[in-house]
Amino acid sequence: MSRRKQQPNPSLPIDDFRHAADKRVNNPPAGMAPTYEVQQRQASRYAYNPHLDPQLVWAGKAEHTSFEVEVVSLHIHERISTKAILEAVRRPQPLQMDLFGETPLPADQEVEFYQHEVGWANRLILGDSLLVMNSLLVKEGMAGKVQMIYIDPPYGIKYASNFQPRIDRRDVKDKDEDLTHEPEQIKAYRDTWQLGIHSYLTYLRDRLLLARELLTESGSIFVQINDENLHLVRCLLDEVFGRENFVAVITFVKTSGKGGATLDSVNDFLLWYAKDKSQVKYRQLFLEKELGEEGTKGYQHVQLPDGARRRLSGPELESPALLPEGVRVFKADNMTSQEAGATTFEFQFEGRGFHSGKNSHWKTNRDGMERLRQAERLFAVGNTLSYVRFLDEIPVRPLTNVWTDTGIAGYGDPKVYAVQTNTKVIERCMLMTTDPGDLVFDPTCGSGTTAYCAEKWGRRWITCDTSRVALAIARQRLMTAKFDYYELREPERGPAGGFVYETVPHITLESIAKNTEIDAIAATYQPQIDQALADLNQALRKQWQEWEVPREVPHPVWPKEAHEAYKKLLKMKDSGALGMAEKAAPLLETVYRLTGHRWGSLAEVPEPMPPEDWPEAAQEALRRFWALKRQKRQAIDESIQRNAPQETLYDRPKVVRGLVRVSGPFTVEAIPVPAVEDPTQAPIPPFAASEEAAPVPGQEGRISDRGGDYLTTMINLLKQQGSVLFPGGKKLELQNLRPLNLGYLHAEAEALQNGHTLRVAISFGPQHGPVIAHQVQEAIPTAKLNGYQVLLFAGFAFDPEAQAFMQKAPVGGLQVHLAHIAPDVLMGQLLKTTRASQIFTAFGQPDVRVERKTRDGRWLVQHTKEYKEALAENAFPQDGAWKVELRGVDIYDPLTGKVHSTRGQDVAAWFLDTDYDGKTFKIAQAFFPGDRNAWEKLQRALRAQIDPEAFEQMRGTVSFPFQAGKHERIAVKVIDFRGNEVVRVMNLVKEVAMYEQKI
Structure with a gap:
């Protein structure tokens, strides 16, 4: 019989900690940083x-x-909320902005960066x-x-x-x-x-x-x-x-x-x-204290559940697991301190006098000693009176x-x-x-x-x-x-x-000695215990003291001959052999003659040895005596626990x-690195190239940190290569490459395309950081205004916002390309061998397919003929669902200097912002194709609330359905295994032409 599939519970038992009372200043979002x-x-x-x-x-x-x-400045690039991501798994819905911990500000304050307090993230x-x-x-x-x-x-x-x-x-x-x-x-x-x-x-x-x-x-x-x-x-x-x-x-x-x-x-x-x-x-x-480990030296005795005490056996000391259930391990601890004092006196315990010593004193006074006696925390070891310190009364030891x-x-x-x-x-x-x-x-x-x-x-x-x-x-x-x-x-x-x-309690000799509740408990139970003892002594004609009373009716004290006969009878009985009756008869007679116990046959011989024949009154008094002692001990132990100081376990908060x-919500931020650096490492963009790059003394192969030297080196490298490699093996051949001092445009050249000569402007990113949005925003209008048809950004890395800016604010007639500079040129002597091949390599955008759901349940791919027809027929509901598929991405390999077309399932991670505002990337959905175990812990914890198939989808390349937000624009960010990021921004409803990227 097949098992019926469990339906997920729509109520998600998910929460996070918010620090509502704490604030931070309003850092600039990376998408707004160019206007800063x-x-x-x-x-x-x-x-x-x-x-x-x-x-x-x-x-x-x-x-x-x-x-x-x-x-x-620290620019905010991403806002992340795991709670928002898991909420999106349940059903298509607009992005819940409050889950990201972002504090909305009025429009005029929004651009006054570092001037206003916002909620903590x-x-x-x-x-x-x-x-x-x-x-x-x-x-x-x-x-x-x-x-x-x-x-x-x-x-x-x-x-x-x-x-x-x-x-x-x-x-x-x-x-x-x-x-x-x-x-x-x-x-x-x-x-x-x-x-x-x-x-x-x-x-x-x-x-x-x-x-x-x-x-x-x-x-x-x-x-x-x-x-x-x-x-x-x-x-x-x-x-x-x-x-x-x-x-x-x-x-x-x-x-x-x-x-x-x-x-x-x-x-x-x-x-x-x-x-x-x-x-x-x-x-x-x-x-935690564990017997046999640090902090438990001297714990060599045990108290049994009935109050009896004995030494631990050798095997028990080596393996505490052998101890019977319910026992309490204790040590006989010192009760005196050096030098005579007010508490130097003799104390009577179990019929013996114990003196603190002339040059010592008890750790408590006479009242305290009496409370320790009533609490059964005194223990005589030879001629020394000791304090019973149970292991579980201070069950922990301080961390050192x-x-x-x-x-x-x-x-x-x-x-x-x-x-x-x-x-x-x-x-x-x-x-x-x-x-x-x-x-x-x-x-x-x-x-x-x-x-x-x-x-x-x-x-x-x-x-x-x-x-x-x-x-x-x-x-x-x-x-x-x-x-x-x-x-x-x-x-x-x-x-x-x-x-x-x-x-946990921290029970000490002092806390017991000063606990006055013990006096009241003793006053309640001690008269009853004394009466039970008196009744026992009267029934047996004894004069036992409290510490002399046996815990059960004792076995009789038999003569040696009777003991030997009894042992032989038990052995005969256990053997079960035939013909034992004749051998047993004289032994049965011996037992009767010496003890008065008559057994007619081997079958009647009891095991173990029968106790003394106490009158019923004595047996009842004995049971009552020990029951009262147990009740008194339990009441005092509870009082000791209740009144003892408590140690707070800061590593054990109570779990709901x-x-x-x-x-909780957190932001991903970065330091913007200006396009060029001067010799003091303090950037002053823009910076013009010099004629010759100065070498770095004593460091062959390393580029100078001075801005002009760096630009000169980059221009010389690009001139030597003569071209930029594009995916698919195509090349952009550059001619007449020369320095240019025009804002963020550092060089210019000509390129031949389809029989036409195009003017090319080159903007180099910083030596030790990514190309940022500010550089892109400044360079694009400058290139357009000065009549360039191609703008090439060359950098060692690219901020996602720089890529996004080019896509969300296009300028017609201008081709814009991004080209990676091989990091070998920075590494110099760190490498054993330096590659002399391709230094500048262009790369494209992620290959993303967007689909929209019609009123009759069909999913249609955006920009296709079927999609346009459905759009004309008003086949899409106003608040209908969308979904995204990552089909592939061009990934730059710094080891080879080439761009590889990679399938969507072969990337480390990809994220989706379902309502991209152009300011920060809010991760509404997150996918980790490169790590099958990424969501494993949450999947196990939420298996009753979220369908396992949903977590399987979070390891794939197709998003969950979502509703378009107020910006009607999405962004897809792809992370490769070297941590590099590429971004694709796409409009959902309004058609906007992006920068031309054709070769």
Whole structure:
């Protein structure tokens, strides 16, 4: 019988954390950035104290007593909400803008960037960390706003060891084909390691100084490092933060050792410094105590459920799993302190006198000692009176600075990046030094582990990296993450109001000795216990004290001869052999003669030995005595638990069941890099080419950073090549190429096309960044106004907004092309061999098919004959559904310098903005064809609410149906495995001709 398919529940149990009370300034959207007034260049100056003593000395430090950092804007490129993406899976609907955390502003305020506060959204930023931090400080006034900073700088000086070249390849090697070819990464590596450890120390010290400015007075910074540079980095931190603000060196086990020729290193280190140690925020974390592990030395006794006590056996000590259920392990703890005092006296316990000692004193007074007796927390070991400390009364131990559970076995999240840190390491730093709602910053994003941990624990976060690969991995990781929903202490405030945490008691000798409830409980039960004891003694004619009473009716004390006869009878009975009656008769007689127990045959011999023949009154008194003792012990234990101090477990907030939490809204941002750079690295666009490019002293093969030199080099390279390669093997042959000083147009040439000579203008992108929208907006009208028929943008990378701008605001009669410059020309000596073939290669747009649903349910492809006929017949409903298919994309391969036509299912990811406003790309639908497991966690959590086929579609190339938004325009963004992005903008209803791109 086939199983009926389960219908998804339309009510999605999905939520995210919003930080409603927190604000950020209104950064410019990347699509509006070209209209943002280009102000005169600014820079911030930072200075060091040259008189520190002692201090570390390295080459260039004496000259580097101060430095300038350019003040840049951070442009918002994307807005992301996983909740919005999952909502779109359920049914076609317009984009729900409120889910993206965007605050609408009046039209006049919308263009007044950095002047108004808007709702908080977390931030993923592409750009140099020094520029990002300076922008946060100067443009956004965030000095003293960050609670924790986590920095994981490069450990070594090999180029390959610092950067991951592809999203799908975590192994980093030192071959040319394995190196990253991103221009920002090449610059970052050279800035860091140009002079080896000397430039590394300068690089790090500059960033530590700005990090300190960002921290709150109670803030902390953690720097992750290995033993190679641990001592040097600690000296840097001493200089920047002050030796007095050093908190700890944390040693943690990493995933694996290097397998070195000598002693293998299996740990890394965290250097923890405070902005002001006297004000540092600190939350104590705990680890569970496990018998036989750290913190359980001396726990060698056990109390059984009936209150009886004994020592642990050897096997039980080695394997606690052998312990019977319900037992409580305890240690006999010291009850005295040195030196005589007011509590130096003799105390009577179980008929014996115990003295604290002439030169010692009890840890509590006589009343406290009596309460410990009533609570059954005293235990005599030889001539010493000890305190019974149960293992479960302080079930945790404080976390120290040595973490041994962070290796492979403790890895809590799949590894997606070459140098990914275990989440447990960063979580602990975060939980120790921040509260929910606090802001965390990581200038070394990598795979986004800090952002992931911050999202998990309800902290706000900002993180940045120079690598597009790193940001692509982090973005996917955050978009597809699933978290528990923690109970909020003040729901109206969100995470900032705190979580409701689990607690554990911290029961001590002092808390018991001062618990006056024990007196009242003892007063209730003790008279009844005393009466039961008196009744027992009267029935048996005994004078037992409370501690002498047996727990059950004891076995009789038989003579040795009777015991021997009884054992032989049991053995005969167990054997079951015939003819035993005659052998058993004399033994039965012996037992009767010596004990008075008469058994007629072997079958009547009892097992085990029968107890003493107590009168019923004695047996009832014994049962009553122990029942009252158990009730008294339980009541006192409950009182002790209730009145004991509680330890808050900050890593165990209470979970709300039945609710799936996803990442809250976040933005993807970037630093705009102007088209040309001058010798001081401060851009002043535009910049004219010089006649000859100046060489870089001592660095053969490297292009000068001076703007004119860079442009001259690019023009010479293009002149040597003589053409630009297009997909399909076609070439644009350039003739009479020469420099041009016309705004953002840097060179001009002529090209032959269909028998006609066309004027060609060339605009080069920046040396260490992408071609941005501002450059495109300025260059296109300049080219059109000056009579050029072809405009070629040549760059090492291209901002998606630059591509989108060309498509949403076309100018007729102007062919516009984008050409990749092979990054080999930047890498120089980083490569073992340099390719001498194609340097400039053009690429096209993604191949996208748009379909629209008719009133009768047919899907028709846009721009086809059938579509136009249906449009004329009004066959499409006003609020009808659309869908998009990614059929393929041209992907530039920096290793070969060629453009490959790639199928849609062979890309790393593609995103769809179903209502593109030209300002920012809002990811309404997200697809990961290159990673079949991307949505796996959310699919398992939401299998009852979202059809599994929907998640399968999110791994494919066809979008979900959607309704057109108010802009009636969509944008498709495609990400390749090197993190590069290409964008296609398409109008849904209004027909607009795009730039001609024909050769």
